[in-house]
Amino acid sequence: MMRILEAQAPARQTATDTIQTLSSRLSSATLLEDRRAAILGLRSFAKLFPASVASGALRDLIAGLRRDAEDPDTLKVVLETLLMLFEPDETSPEASEEITLWLADEFTQRQDNITALLDLLELGEFYPRLYALQILSHVSSARPQRTQETVFAAPLGVSRITNVLDDKREAVRNEALVLLVALTPSSAELQKVVAFENAFDRVFVLIANDGGLTHGSTTVQDCLSLLANLLSLNTSNQSYFREMGGILKIKKLLAAVLEQEDGNEGVSSWMKPQRDMNLWGILGVVQLFLARGAQGTLLNQQAFWQTAVLQTILHIAFHPGFSAGVRAKALQTCGDLIHGNHGLQERFGDLPVQIKIADGPATNGHTPEDVRSKQPVKPVYQEHNVIEALLELALESSPIALFDIRLAALSCVKAFVEGHAGIRAHVLRRAIEGHRSGDDAIPNMLTVLLEPPSARTNADPYQQWVAAVLLMHLVYENAETKSMALKVTEGDAESGEEVVTFVQSIASNVIAGIQHVEDERALIGYLMLLLIWLFEDPEAVNDLLGEGSNVQGLITAVKITKSTMPLVAGLAAFLLGVVYEFSTKDSPVPRTTLHGLLIGNMGRETYVDSLTRLRENPFVRDFEVLPQAGSGGLPDVFFDKTFIDFLKDNFSRFLRAIDRDPKFEVSVVSEGVQKGVSRDLVDSLRAQVEEQKQSIEAASTELLQLKRKLEQEELDHRRTRESTSVELSRIRQINQSLHTNHEEEVAKLQRDFTRERDSLLKSHEDELHRRRNEGLGTLENARKHHESEIKRLEQRIASITKEAADERASLVQKHKQEMVAAETEFQTTQQITAAEVAELKKTISSLESKLESQRNDAARELSTAQAEHQKQLKLLTSDKESADTRAKAAQNELKSTAEKLEQEIARRKEVQTELDDLLIVFGDVQAQRSADKKRLKELGEEVSEDEDEGDEEDDGEDEDEDEASGNDDVD
Numbered sequence: 026m027m028r029i030l031e032a033q034a035p036a037r038q039t040a041t042d043t044i045q046t047l048s049s050r051l052s053s054a055t056l057l058e059d060r061r062a063a064i065l066g067l068r069s070f071a072k073l074f075p076a077s078v079a080s081g082a083l084r085d086l087i088a089g090l091r092r093d094a095e096d097p098d099t100l101k102v103v104l105e106t107l108l109m110l111f112e113p114d115e116t117s118p119e120a121s122e123e124i125t126l127w128l129a130d131e132f133t134q135r136q137d138n139i140t141a142l143l144d145l146l147e148l149g150e151f152y153p154r155l156y157a158l159q160i161l162s163h164v165s166s167a168r169p170q171r172t173q174e175t176v177f178a179a180p181l182g183v184s185r186i187t188n189v190l191d192d193k194r195e196a197v198r199n200e201a202l203v204l205l206v207a208l209t210p211s212s213a214e215l216q217k218v219v220a221f222e223n224a225f226d227r228v229f230v231l232i233a234n235d236g237g238l239t240h241g242s243t244t245v246q247d248c249l250s251l252l253a254n255l256l257s258l259n260t261s262n263q264s265y266f267r268e269m270g271g272i273l274k275i276k277k278l279l280a281a282v283l284e285q286e287d288g289n290e291g292v293s294s295w296m297k298p299q300r301d302m303n304l305w306g307i308l309g310v311v312q313l314f315l316a317r318g319a320q321g322t323l324l325n326q327q328a329f330w331q332t333a334v335l336q337t338i339l340h341i342a343f344h345p346g347f348s349a350g351v352r353a354k355a356l357q358t359c360g361d362l363i364h365g366n367h368g369l370q371e372r373f374g375d376l377p378v379q380i381k382i383a384d385g386p387a388t389n390g391h392t393p394e395d396v397r398s399k400q401p402v403k404p405v406y407q408e409h410n411v412i413e414a415l416l417e418l419a420l421e422s423s424p425i426a427l428f429d430i431r432l433a434a435l436s437c438v439k440a441f442v443e444g445h446a447g448i449r450a451h452v453l454r455r456a457i458e459g460h461r462s463g464d465d466a467i468p469n470m471l472t473v474l475l476e477p478p479s480a481r482t483n484a485d486p487y488q489q490w491v492a493a494v495l496l497m498h499l500v501y502e503n504a505e506t507k508s509m510a511l512k513v514t515e516g517d518a519e520s521g522e523e524v525v526t527f528v529q530s531i532a533s534n535v536i537a538g539i540q541h542v543e544d545e546r547a548l549i550g551y552l553m554l555l556l557i558w559l560f561e562d563p564e565a566v567n568d569l570l571g572e573g574s575n576v577q578g579l580i581t582a583v584k585i586t587k588s589t590m591p592l593v594a595g596l597a598a599f600l601l602g603v604v605y606e607f608s609t610k611d612s613p614v615p616r617t618t619l620h621g622l623l624i625g626n627m628g629r630e631t632y633v634d635s636l637t638r639l640r641e642n643p644f645v646r647d648f649e650v651l652p653q654a655g656s657g658g659l660p661d662v663f664f665d666k667t668f669i670d671f672l673k674d675n676f677s678r679f680l681r682a683i684d685r686d687p688k689f690e691v692s693v694v695s696e697g698v699q700k701g702v703s704r705d706l707v708d709s710l711r712a713q714v715e716e717q718k719q720s721i722e723a724a725s726t727e728l729l730q731l732k733r734k735l736e737q738e739e740l741d742h743r744r745t746r747e748s749t750s751v752e753l754s755r756i757r758q759i760n761q762s763l764h765t766n767h768e769e770e771v772a773k774l775q776r777d778f779t780r781e782r783d784s785l786l787k788s789h790e791d792e793l794h795r796r797r798n799e800g801l802g803t804l805e806n807a808r809k810h811h812e813s814e815i816k817r818l819e820q821r822i823a824s825i826t827k828e829a830a831d832e833r834a835s836l837v838q839k840h841k842q843e844m845v846a847a848e849t850e851f852q853t854t855q856q857i858t859a860a861e862v863a864e865l866k867k868t869i870s871s872l873e874s875k876l877e878s879q880r881n882d883a884a885r886e887l888s889t890a891q892a893e894h895q896k897q898l899k900l901l902t903s904d905k906e907s908a909d910t911r912a913k914a915a916q917n918e919l920k921s922t923a924e925k926l927e928q929e930i931a932r933r934k935e936v937q938t939e940l941d942d943l944l945i946v947f948g949d950v951q952a953q954r955s956a957d958k959k960r961l962k963e964l965g966e967e968v969s970e971d972e973d974e975g976d977e978e979d980d981g982e983d984e985d986e987d988e989a990s991g992n993d994d995v996d
Contacts, residue, residue, distance in 0.1 A: 026769070031346050038808060040070060040073075040673040041074070041075055041887060042079055043070070044067065044070050044074060044077045044078055044081055044082075045112060046079055046084070047063045047067050047082070047926060048063075048067070048082040049069075050079075050083070051063035051064060051082050051085045051086075051490070052085050055482045057093065057096060057099060057965075060089065060093065060099065061093075061098065061099045061102060064086070064089070064099065064103055064106055065102055065116075067082055067106055068102060068106040070111065071109035071113075071116040072109050072112075072113055072117065073108050073113070073114055073116075073117045073118075073119075073805070074119055075109070075110045075113040075118070075120065075124050076121075076124055077119065077901070078106070078110060079110050079124060079128060079131075083110070083128065083131055086106055087107070087131065087132070087138050089103040090103060090104075090138075091137075091144075092143040093589070094141075094144070094148075094295075094497045094688060095338055097150055097153070098153075098786065100153055101156070101742040103438055104145075104152065104153065104156035104160065104341025105156065106159065107128075107156075107160055108156055108159055110159060111128060111160065112123070112163075115785070117851060125166075125167045128164075128167070129163070129168040129172075130166045130168065132160075133164060133168050133172055133175050135170040135866065136175055136178060136179065138178055139161075139164075139172070139175040139177045139182070139459050140180070140182070140722065141158045142160060142161055142183050142434065142435065143161075143176070143179050143181075143182050143186070145157040145187045146188075146189055147185065147795065148907040151194060151196075151197065152923055153848070154192070154195050154197050155196055155200055156184075156195065158189070158200035158201055158204050161176075161186075161204055162203060162204045162207055165207040165208060167208065169207065169210075169211075170382075171206075171209055171210075172884055173212045173215055174206065174515050174873070175216075176208060177212070177214065177218070178619060179661075182216065183218045183219055183221055183222060184200055184218075186204060186205060186208075187205065187219055187223075187224055187227070188222075189201035190205075190227045190231065191227065191615050195244075197245065198231070199244055202231070202244070202749075203247055205219060205251050205254075206225075206250045206251050209251065209254040209255060210254050211514070211851060213259055215260055216254065216255050217259070217261055217262060217694070218705075219255060219264045219619075220255050220259075220261075220265055220266075221265070224251070224255065225252070225255075225266055225271050227711075228248045228252055229271075229274050229483060231245075231248050232245050232248050232278065235248075236279060236280050237282070238278050238279075238281065238282050238288075238303040238304055238307060238493070239292060239299060240280055240283070240296065240300075240302050241284045241295065241301045241305075242299065243299075245303045245952065246302060246303060246306055249303065249306035249307055249310055251304075253310055253313060254308060254311050255739065256310065256313045258313075258316065258319075258322050258527065260319070260320050260628060262314075263314055263321055263325065264321060264324075267324070267325065267328050267351075272328050272329060272332050272334060273332050273949075275307060275310070275311065276333060276334045276337060278307060279304075279307070279334065279337045279338065279341065282300070283337065283340060283341065283344070286344065286346045286460050287346075287750075292346075295407060296350075296638055296735075297348070300346045301347060301350065301351045304341070304347065304351050305350060305351050305354050307545030308338065308351070308354045308358045311329070311334065311338070311358050311362075312357070312358055312361050313506055314329070315358075315361035315362060315364070316362075317364060317365065322365075323365075323366060326363070326366050326369055327366075327369075328680050329362055330362070330369055330372075334362075334363045335359060335363075335369075336371075336376065338355045338358050338359055338362075338379070339355070339411065341355045341360060342355035342433075343378050343379070343381075343414065344381065345381055349429050350837040352430050352433070353429035353430045353432065353433035353845070354433070355433075356415075356430065356433035356434055356436070356437045356934055357433045357437070358435050359373075360433075360436050360437040360439070360440030360441070361440065363440055363441060364440040364443055364731070364795040365443060367444075367445055370440075370441055370442075370445050371445075371448070372446060373411065374412055374448065375410075375411060376410075377408045377409065377411065378408070378409055378411050379406040379407070379576050380406065380407050380409055380411075380414060381406050382405045382406070382407055383407070392830070407857065412441065412452075412561070413466075413467060415434045415437050415438050415439065415441075416434075416468075416470075416495075416883045417468075418430060418431060418434035418468055419431055419434040419435045419491050419495070420467065420468040420470065420488060420491055421468060421493060422485040422488055423486075425658075425660070428487070428660050428662075431487065432493070432662065435491055435494060435495065436461055439495075442498055442499060444497070444503065444505060445502035449498075449499050449503055449505075449506050449842065450505055450506055450509065452499060453496075453499045453500075453506050453509055453510065454509065455470055456470055456511060457471065457509065458511075459471075459472075460472050460475075460513070468492075469676075470490065470491075470496055471496070471527075473489060473516060474489065474492050474496065474530075474534070474551070474554075475527070475530050475531075475534075476543050477533075477534060477536075477537060478534060478537050478538045479537070479541065479545050484544075486543070486545075486546040486661075487546060487547075487662075488546035488547075489546075489550050489551065490546050490547055490549065491550075492550070493547075493550030493551055493555065494533065494550060494554075494665045495556040496510070496554055497553055497554045497558070497667070497668065497996060498665075498667065500554075500557065502558050502668060504714075507558060507565065509563055510527065511526065511527065511564065511565060511568060513526070513527040514526050514527065515527075515530055525572075526556065526571070527556070528565055528568045528569050529569060529572045529575065531551055531554065531555055532555065532569055532575045532578070532579070533571070533575070533578075534551055534573070534576035535548055535551045535555075535578075535579075535582070536575070536579070536582060537596070539585065539586060539590075544659070545590045545593050545663075546659065546662075547593060548590070548593050548665050548686070549664065549686075550595060550866065552593065552596035552599075552600055553596070553664070553665060553668045555569075555600055556596065556599060556600055556603055556668070557608065557667075557668065557671060559600070559603050559604060559972045560603055560607075560671070560897040561607065561673075563607050563608070563609060564608065566603075566604050566607045566608055566612065567608075567609075567612050569604060570604065570612050570613040570614040570619070570712070571613045573614060574603070574655050575840075576715060577622070578616060578627070579600060580601065580622065580623070580626045580627045580897060582594070583601070583627060583632075583635055584627070586633075587635065591635075591638050591639070591642065592639065592644065592645075592663060593835065593927070593943060594638075594639075594808040595635045595636060595640075595642070596637050596639065598627075598631070598635035598636055598639075599635075599636060599672070600677060600682060601623060601627070602632065602636070602680075602682045602820075603682075605619050605620060605683065606678075606679065606682045606685070606691055607691060608690075609690050610690065616687045616688075616690065617688070619687075620683075620687040624683070626766070629683055632683050633680060633683075636679065636680050637680075638865070639672075640673075640676055644661070644663050644664060644818055645664065645669060648664060648666070648669045652862060654906065676874050702855045714884050739865065751778050766879065792974065851906055868943065875936075879886055
């Protein structure tokens with residue numbers, strides 16, 4: 026029996042079949058209840074079968090956002106189903122990233138779908154807003170670029186999302202905040218729109234409502250992330266933020282953190298991790314305003330200085346109550362605030378800092394809770410100069426946990442000296458004075474660098490590394506500081522001690538450190554300093570070569586450290602390449618000799634291989650200084666960014682340096698001063714000098730011969746002069762006689778000249794008189810011609826004036842004739858109109874009297890018929906059959922009379938229609954008449970008031986007639 030029942034039972038329906046059935050029902054249902062039931066069924070499958078539900082019902086579900094938006098219950102179920110499709114169960118066999126991408130594509134490919142979700146934000150209900158924001162967040166995560174475009178294109182799309190930040194419900198508000206963070210990381214236009222929707226003020230209100238930086242939760246982090254997105258590389262938003270007082274609000278937030286930390290109650294230890302994360306985030310926001318080389322960086326730096334933000338951040342940097350990460354971030358931010366701004370660099374160096382004297386043990390910058398729980402002790406502060414405090418932080422040995430603070434202090438000092446030659450020289454001068462006096466309260470960078478490895482009392486390799494990096498930045502591309510440092514020496518010559526220069530001491534420390542197997546970080550620091558210093562500085566290169574053992578020691582270092590310390594080996598080879606590149610023929614180790622040492626003792630292959638390995642090392646190739654995790658060992662920090670840039674820029678040049686001919690010397694021009702010449706050029710010049718000497722000797726011999734010729738010429742000249750004197754006296758006698766004759770001839774010529782001149786003057790005066798008379802005659806003729814021309818023109822003007830007057834009179838006469846014609850036409854039209862009006866009035870009167878007569882006749886006939894009918898009824902009562910017949914006849918007659926009456930009424934309606942048409946014609950005539958009067962007024966004619974009054978009377982009569990007609994209709 027059971028088998029029979031099982032055989033007759035229907036086939037079991039699968040989940041896929043059920044989903045298809047529900048999807049079909051959803052697409053075809055017309056009633057709201059049916060659709061809701063289908064969606065409820067689909068929701069139960071959405072978590073486990075997202076692909077099946079999406080393939081069958083996704084478009085209908087999205088359409089339901091618009092179709093069923095008025096029904097809260099159905100809308101909520103639709104949103105929950107869509108949200109489940111984005112968040113399937115982990116155990117679902119259909120769960121995959123492709124489904125999320127598919128769903129996101131379905132939403133973003135049509136603008137209406139995103140607009141439908143944004144429309145739900147206008148609703149006041151909790152769940153539609155929350156679910157719509159969550160769905161938008163999922164879509165944005167899958168297709169960020171397309172989502173940004175559709176939200177930006179939607180009507181008031183960005184504004185709607187931003188307005189949700191004012192929602193009093195925390196869950197909705199936080200979802201809107203997360204969505205804005207997802208939408209604004211890359212689109213500058215979207216960032217501007219969000220910013221101008223008062224987003225900055227709203228974000229600061231959210232931070233304040235959440236408890237500020239100290240008590241704030243992850244909501245504060247989201248707010249800071251939104252600020253970072255809106256301000257990153259967006260000069261327009263940064264200017265707007267600066268103008269609306271955002272920097273001052275940042276100052277207040279930072280000051281509140283300090284105030285709460287220094288308060289009597291302090292900050293609980295469980296709150297500090299979140300507080301430090303929030304503080305780290307807002308310091309990151311400040312750094313966004315300080316991008317190096319950006320357009321508004323200088324203005325932003327000035328604004329932060331004027332609002333004392335820098336001083337507040339500096340206080341945080343030296344406050345032991347904050348974590349190492351926050352203090353390091355604060356020091357980096359201080360460096361960015363002054364980097365490249367000479368005015369702020371100079372003022373920063375004069376700032377004091379209050380350093381709290383520790384009153385108990387500290388761990389990672391936090392005072393343990395058991396120490397805090399004891400009787401509070403008033404903190405004691407000691408004032409230090411900020412640069413001295415930074416140098417102390419950087420150069421003093423410290424626990425590995427505080428290494429990030431040490432690096433940040435170093436970066437702040439580098440920013441302080443960056444690009445400012447005066448500050449560089451001042452800092453180096455103070456260091457040299459402190460080194461010579463030996464009374465520095467903090468470690469001196471020169472003293473640290475010159476200390477031999479065997480004499481060191483601590484095992485901190487980063488002390489030498491930091492000192493080397495600091496000095497490297499002081500001498501980098503600065504001839505003045507290089508010259509100052511080059512004068513630093515060790516040893517007293519007067520006491521018989523050997524004098525060793527600073528460069529030689531550093532090189533000796535490198536070689537000694539390799540022999541003592543010192544930590545490579547200190548060795549790398551030394552080598553970075555030497556490479557930056559010796560580059561394009563032949564004087565420093567010669568100083569290094571002054572100690573002959575340095576070259577051989579470096580070659581040995583390359584060989585023995587090639588496998589154990591490849592970075593040191595590569596840098597040592599690099600240093601040898603720099604020394605060879607800028608050595609000269611006159612160096613302590615001549616260039617040719619140096620080349621032979623490099624090729625013979627080290628080999629070209631070893632040199633090239635060491636440099637190549639250095640360049641390919643991950644610490645060089647992928648250089649980046651990241652916060653250290655504090656694993657217990659030394660951090661993986663080996664290089665400085667400036668040196669890495671230097672290495673990468675000059676690698677190919679020094680890779681080929683060893684192949685350069687030793688006879689060729691590099692010409693170096695540093696700050697406009699040439700520091701080296703080509704040896705070929707020198708030899709060429711010397712050959713030219715020798716040739717010139719030979720030319721001078723030949724010229725001297727030729728000069729001696731010329732002198733002898735000159736003496737012979739002088740003797741001949743003397744003889745010639747004597748003979749010439751005799752000849753001259755003879756010529757003088759002849760000249761005297763000629764002079765006498767000449768005076769007589771001159772007197773004669775003078776008389777002839779006077780006579781000729783008088784004759785010419787007289788003829789000239791006659792000619793002048795004649796021409797003056799001719800000119801006066803010509804002038805008189807011209808005057809007469811001018812006068813006649815003036816008369817002619819005056820006559821022409823009079824003629825033109827007369828013609829104009831005649832023309833004006835003709836026009837006036839023509840105008841008057843036109844006016845008379847128009848007046849005549851108007852009068853004619855008026856008469857015709859009056860006649861038509863009279864005729865119309867007569868017609869209307871006749872029609873009215875005829876209509877009244879017909880109405881009276883019909884009434885009399887009806888009355889007569891009724892009386893006769895009553896009489897006949899009374900007389901023929903006895904005879905029923907006869908009475909019935911007559912009654913029937915009377916009824917027929919009455920029916921006929923009624924038909925006649927109806928015909929009369931129809932005829933009256935036709936007459937009324939004709940009357941209405943006549944009234945319309947009459948109105949048109951009146952309008953024509955008004956137009957004629959207006960035209961006459963424009964032509965300047967006067968229209969009598971009687972005509973106007975007549976018009977008004979006619980209008981009144983027409984109104985009376987209309988009223989009478991209306992009364993008749995009522996009757």
